[in-house]
Each structure stands twice: as C-alpha cells, then as structure tokens.
Amino acid sequence: MSTFKPVRGMRDFLPEEAKIMKYVESQARKTAELYGYKEIITPVVESYELVAAKSGEEVRLRMYAFEDLSGRKVALRPEFTASVARLVATTLRNEPKPLRLFCVGSLYRYDEPQKGRFREFWQSNFELMGSNKPEADAEILLLTNRLMKSVGLRNYKFKIGHVGVLRSILSKEGLTEENQNQVMQRMDKKLYDEALKMVRDAGASEKGIQTIRELVNLRGEDPPKVLENISETVKDYTEAVEAVKNLGEILSLVAKTGEKLGIVIDAGFARGLEYYTGMIFEVYVPELDIALAGGGRYNKLVELFGGEPTPAVGVAHGIDRIMLALQEQRVEIGIKEKQPVMVIPVSESLNAEALRIAETLRMENIPVELEVMGRKVSKALEDADRRGINYVIIIGEKELKEDAVVLRNMQKKEQTTIKIRELATILKPSQAS
Ligand code: HAM
Numbered sequence: 001m002s003t004f005k006p007v008r009g010m011r012d013f014l015p016e017e018a019k020i021m022k023y024v025e026s027q028a029r030k031t032a033e034l035y036g037y038k039e040i041i042t043p044v045v046e047s048y049e050l051v052a053a054k055s056g057e058e059v060r061l062r063m064y065a066f067e068d069l070s071g072r073k074v075a076l077r078p079e080f081t082a083s084v085a086r087l088v089a090t091t092l093r094n095e096p097k098p099l100r101l102f103c104v105g106s107l108y109r110y111d112e113p114q115k116g117r118f119r120e121f122w123q124s125n126f127e128l129m130g131s132n133k134p135e136a137d138a139e140i141l142l143l144t145n146r147l148m149k150s151v152g153l154r155n156y157k158f159k160i161g162h163v164g165v166l167r168s169i170l171s172k173e174g175l176t177e178e179n180q181n182q183v184m185q186r187m188d189k190k191l192y193d194e195a196l197k198m199v200r201d202a203g204a205s206e207k208g209i210q211t212i213r214e215l216v217n218l219r220g221e222d223p224p225k226v227l228e229n230i231s232e233t234v235k236d237y238t239e240a241v242e243a244v245k246n247l248g249e250i251l252s253l254v255a256k257t258g259e260k261l262g263i264v265i266d267a268g269f270a271r272g273l274e275y276y277t278g279m280i281f282e283v284y285v286p287e288l289d290i291a292l293a294g295g296g297r298y299n300k301l302v303e304l305f306g307g308e309p310t311p312a313v314g315v316a317h318g319i320d321r322i323m324l325a326l327q328e329q330r331v332e333i334g335i336k337e338k339q340p341v342m343v344i345p346v347s348e349s350l351n352a353e354a355l356r357i358a359e360t361l362r363m364e365n366i367p368v369e370l371e372v373m374g375r376k377v378s379k380a381l382e383d384a385d386r387r388g389i390n391y392v393i394i395i396g397e398k399e400l401k402e403d404a405v406v407l408r409n410m411q412k413k414e415q416t417t418i419k420i421r422e423l424a425t426i427l428k429p430s431q432a433s
Contacts, residue, residue: 097130
C-alpha cells in the first residue's frame with residue numbers, strides 16, 4: 001500500500017468539503033456582482049520581487065520562492081493584492097477609475113500549520129482602485145459585512161484601526177520607513193514592549209513614547225467615544241489627528257446605512273503587510289482567535305509598481321477560515337443539489353442502449369449515474385439504495401421492444417413501465433433534493 005500523503009500544510013477537499021468551499025465562493029461571487037466588482041484571474045506564479053515588495057517580513061520569510069528552470073526568481077503568490085496592483089500599474093493603466101476587481105483562488109504561505117492556518121489556503125479578494133474617499137473604505141467594510149451575513153455567520157466583529165495614526169507619530173519622531181516597518185511588525189504580533197523599545201532606541205522623544213504607550217491601550221466598542229479619546233491622545237500630532245478624523249468619517253458613513261456592524265476600534269492595531277497607508281481592519285468570530293478576513297487602504301502600491309498614483313482600498317476573505325467558523329457556529333447550509341437517477345441495464349448486451357438513454361436524459365438536464373460495474377440488477381439496486389438514490393431506470397429487452405423502460409421508485413419500492421419519451425417529464429419534478 002502506498003504511504004503517500006498530502007505535503008504538510010496542504011489538504012485534500014473531499015466532496016462534502018469541496019461543496020461547502022464552492023458555496024462560500026459562490027456567495028463571494030454574488031457579493032462581487034452586488035457591488036459591481038469584475039472578476040479577474042491572475043497567475044499563481046509571480047515574480048518574487050513583485051510579491052516581496054511590500055509584503056512585510058512575516059510573509060516575505062514564508063514565501064514559496066524558487067528559481068524556475070531559466071533562473072528567474074519566482075514565488076507562489078502569498079496574496080492577491082500585489083498581482084492586482086501590478087495589473088493596474090501596467091495593462092489596466094489607462095482604464096477609467098474607479099476599477100472594482102475581484103479574484104478568488106489559492107494562496108501559499110509557509111505558515112506553521114494549525115487550526116485555521118494552512119500552507120495552501122483560499123481567499124476571495126476585492127480591490128477598489130482609484131478613490132481616496134471615505135465612501136470607498138466604507139464600501140469595503142460593507143461588502144465584507146454582506147458576505148459574512150450571506151453565508152450565515154453570526155456575532156462577527158470588525159477590529160478597525162488606522163495605520164496613519166501610528167505611522168505619522170513615528171515619522172514625526174524621526175523614525176525611517178524601515179524602522180517604522182520594524183515597529184509595526186512588532187505591534188502586529190502584540191509585542192508592544194519590544195515595539196516601544198525600538199521606538200526609544202530610534203531616538204524618539206519621551207512624549208512620543210508615552211503617546212504610543214497610551215495608544216496601544218486604547219480600544220473599545222463605541223466608535224465615536226474611542227475615536228475622541230484617540231484624538232485627544234494624539235492632539236500634538238496634526239497628521240495623526242487627520243487620520244482619526246478620516247476613520248471617523250468612514251465609520252459614520254457605515255453607521256448611516258443602518259447596517260449594524262459590530263466594531264471594535266483598536267488604536268494600537270497594525271497588520272503584517274507593509275503597504276497599508278490608511279484604515280485597516282480584520283474580522284473575527286468569538287469561536288476562533290484567528291482573523292476571517294483582513295484588509296485596508298493602500299495608496300502607494302500601484303505607484304511603487306510604476307503606475308499612476310492610484311489610491312486603493314481592499315479586503316481578502318479567508319475562505320478556509322469562514323468554512324471553519326460556519327462549522328463552529330453549526331450553520332446549516334442550504335445547498336440545493338439535483339438528485340441523480342440511476343440507469344441499470346439488465347444485461348451487458350443492453351449497455352449501449354443504457355448509455356443512449358442516459359444521454360437523452362442528460363440533454364433534458366436530468367443528472368444520471370450509469371451502472372458501469374457490470375453488476376447484476378439486484379446488486380446495483382442495493383448500491384442505489386445505500387446511496388439514497390430515489391429513482392432507478394432498469395433497461396430490459398422486453399420493455400425496449402415497446403420503446404419503454406422500467407422506472408423504480410426506491411422509497412416506495414414500486415415500479416412501472418414507462419415510455420422512454422415520457423421519462424424526462426416524469427422525472428423532472430423529482431429532481432429537487
Ligand atoms: P491577510 O490578512 O494576510 O491580508 O490575509 C487575509 C485573510 O486570509 C486572513 O484574514 C485569513 O482569513 C486568510 N489567511 C491568511 N493566511 C492564512 C493561512 N495561512 N491559512 C488560512 N487562511 C489564511 C491579505 O492577504 C491582503 N492581501 C488583504 C488585502 C486586500 N488588503 C488590501 N486588499
């Protein structure tokens with residue numbers, strides 16, 4: 001017996017799991033349609049330089065990176081945003097803005113495998129390119145809320161922050177971008193003491209250090225109140241005050257829609273990816289301590305890739321983690337599937353007839369499973385019973401002479417002789433499961 005297994009961190013999706021994944025994906029597609037996002041398909045293999053550019057240390061060090069046979073340094077994509085920004089900087093450069101782009105597919109990161117953390121995972125990803133307005137940020141929050149709601153999740157919360165608050169203070173305190181990135185990485189991992197030490201070592205003033213220390217402890221569920229507290233804490237840093245104001249505008253737009261989003265504002269919140277310039281957020285459910293989605297505003301990436309200055313905001317939803325959350329919350333998923341009909345020839349000499357009748361039914365959109373194991377009718381019926389098949393068509397010599405077959409209702413254990421041309425009409429109403 002072979003002992004081959006999937007590579008560590010990689011998984012097989014058997015039919016039941018694949019069905020749920022495709023369901024979440026279909027809800028993401030529906031969301032894309034509802035908000036006007038057009039789907040694009042980008043390659044899994046990208047140039048290393050592109051995906052490494054602003055991915056942050058955490059992702060950069062965990063990339064599946066290698067040289068291809070002609071010595072090009074490439075990587076399996078760890079996220080979609082760099083690929084979409086590449087397109088907007090090049091092929092889509094002259095497209096009128098805004099551009100709303102949607103992708104779905106697999107990503108690769110050499111993360112330590114654990115519950116909800118895999119080396120191959122799936123995202124649905126939305127990018128809104130060309131607008132620097134708070135309504136664009138609000139749209140990304142609202143469409144994320146719509147997706148979470150549409151799959152049936154409950155009690156999810158948005159953790160929201162603004163990188164402009166911390167970055168503008170660090171900048172005013174004289175930290176280089178590289179130093180700021182280092183500090184933000186520590187903040188992302190909640191290593192606040194280390195982060196503060198770095199700020200101190202980089203020569204920040206006592207006031208700067210104190211302001212950041214206060215910020216990392218500022219969080220709460222009442223946005224206007226928390227934002228006011230943050231604003232008061234950063235009052236001597238003009239740009240930080242502006243960032244808080246921007247976040248206030250975004251959240252006030254969201255609130256005015258009447259959608260009740262559970263929101264936790266977190267002033268010390270940072271994300272691992274380095275391209276963010278504005279609002280950032282993640283989505284959590286109480287049952288899991290890992291984010292189901294993450295996103296934010298990044299106004300400099302397209303330009304960095306040689307494109308026109310293009311403000312942008314986006315989000316990626318972790319499909320695997322949404323599936324896990326659905327399981328944790330025991331959400332019933334109503335996936336409608338057509339029940340197949342089984343076609344069984346009574347002898348091998350009728351195989352061609354069975355195949356022909358099966359094709360005729362499929363042309364009428366009736367799913368058919370053909371007996372292909374050469375079993376006796378009784379054995380094939382046993383199998384149909386075990387698999388919960390409702391209707392079986394038995395092809396016999398005698399009935400065929402009359403252009404008919406035997407139709408067996410498996411539940412009622414009744415069978416009747418039916419003309420082949422009437423089969424589709426009789427079977428169609430029985431299709432819904
Ligand atoms: P991210 O926070 O790195 O952001 O990933 C987004 C989501 O992908 C996470 O919240 C999580 O649900 C899922 N995810 C990430 N890593 C794993 C993993 N190892 N296993 C399972 N799920 C995982 C981004 O990727 C950004 N590109 C989001 C974005 C789009 N920002 C702006 N536009």
